[in-house]
Amino acid sequence: MSTIEKNGIEIGIYTLADIGPDPLSGKTITAQQRVKEIIEAARLADEAGLDIFGVGEHHRLDYAVSSPAVILAAIAQATERIRLTSTTSVLSTLDPIRLFEDFASLDLISNGRAEILAGRGAFIESFPLFGYSTNDYDELFTEHMDLLLQLNRNERVTWSGDYRPALRNAEISPRPVQEQMPIWIGVGGTPESAVRAGRFGVGMALAILGGDPVRFKPLVDIYRKAGLEAGHSPEDLKVGVTGHTFLANTTQQAKDEFFPYYSNYWYYVNRQRGMGTRMSRDDFEHMASPNTALFVGSPQQIVEKILRQHELFGHTRFLAQVDIGGLPFNKVVKNIELLATEVAPLVKKATSK
Numbered sequence: 408m409s410t411i412e413k414n415g416i417e418i419g420i421y422t423l424a425d426i427g428p429d430p431l432s433g434k435t436i437t438a439q440q441r442v443k444e445i446i447e448a449a450r451l452a453d454e455a456g457l458d459i460f461g462v463g464e465h466h467r468l469d470y471a472v473s474s475p476a477v478i479l480a481a482i483a484q485a486t487e488r489i490r491l492t493s494t495t496s497v498l499s500t501l502d503p504i505r506l507f508e509d510f511a512s513l514d515l516i517s518n519g520r521a522e523i524l525a526g527r528g529a530f531i532e533s534f535p536l537f538g539y540s541t542n543d544y545d546e547l548f549t550e551h552m553d554l555l556l557q558l559n560r561n562e563r564v565t566w567s568g569d570y571r572p573a574l575r576n577a578e579i580s581p582r583p584v585q586e587q588m589p590i591w592i593g594v595g596g597t598p599e600s601a602v603r604a605g606r607f608g609v610g611m612a613l614a615i616l617g618g619d620p621v622r623f624k625p626l627v628d629i630y631r632k633a634g635l636e637a638g639h640s641p642e643d644l645k646v647g648v649t650g651h652t653f654l655a656n657t658t659q660q661a662k663d664e665f666f667p668y669y670s671n672y673w674y675y676v677n678r679q680r681g682m683g684t685r686m687s688r689d690d691f692e693h694m695a696s697p698n699t700a701l702f703v704g705s706p707q708q709i710v711e712k713i714l715r716q717h718e719l720f721g722h723t724r725f726l727a728q729v730d731i732g733g734l735p736f737n738k739v740v741k742n743i744e745l746l747a748t749e750v751a752p753l754v755k756k757a758t759s760k
Contacts, residue, residue, distance in 0.1 A: 415755030419459025424472040427733040441471040453486035455747030461494030476509035483517035495526030500533040514583035526593030605633030610645040652727035654745040658704035672732030706749035
């Protein structure tokens with residue numbers, strides 16, 4: 408029996424380090440302040456007993472983190488036991504060797520707590536920045552993932568591909584503390600991505616940001632089927648769920664407090680993509696209703712949502728994004744506290760065997 412089955416699913420938080428204006432005060436904090444708050448949030452999450460802390464990668468002025476490994480290394484020094492992961496590393500435009508060596512270094516600093524969650528990213532600014540073409544979007548990711556997995560398994564690697572120079576008995580240094588670092592693939596909703604994650608035999612992290620989670624069930628089934636057909640053991644085919652989360656003592660209070668920030672978040676994210684429409688309160692109420700995937704409500708409501716999804720997916724990990732839309736840090740702290748003390752114990756008890 409694995410420790411996850413014994414202790415219930417892992418619960419943690421993650422940040423993409425967006426720097427949005429606070430819609431109530433109109434103030435926008437600096438990138439330096441945002442990074443300080445992220446490190447403090449991780450320290451609090453570790454202290455509160457959460458299992459994982461994740462940091463995402465972006466290459467834009469409205470996000471504070473372009474190198475998750477650097478921020479996670481700082482977090483490693485401020486924490487003791489919480490696992491540290493990227494959420495996500497944009498693997499299509501990263502050199503897999505540099506990515507592996509950075510996270511192997513993090514593994515040494517953190518005494519074996521590093522993980523990599525690789526994805527293709529929600530934005531494409533890293534493609535021109537690092538000299539890649541979006542025409543090679545899928546091929547780059549597949550080739551880079553193949554190499555990353557070989558680097559994780561072997562101290563010396565011989566490899567050739569289409570998008571980077573070949574390797575001939577290359578030494579890959581340093582080696583991590585862990586025999587192999589856990590590697591996951593982030594999946595937004597396409598069957599092709601789920602099949603790819605299954606064939607590679609790595610964990611699949613589902614970004615479920617809205618709607619009825621039942622629509623993601625086919626992706627989980629496809630992932631597990633592809634993994635088993637590729638010869639991977641069921642234990643290697645782990646599923647994680649990530650989602651936007653806000654907790655308060657009552658569901659009504661959570662919705663009232665979070666609506667200005669959530670509406671603000673989608674306004675500036677959509678504006679970056681060339682759409683400027685604002686979310687109405689009716690749209691938000693629908694998104695936050697009991698049967699949807701937006702984790703906004705009382706601790707009991709969040710427990711019920713996580714457990715409903717666990718019935719659907721049998722996932723082993725839940726990561727909450729608790730700091731979006733210019734949310735003030737005191738509200739982030741309250742989220743961490745409620746997640747760790749009111750939600751995690753009940754979810755772990757219900758999902759442990």
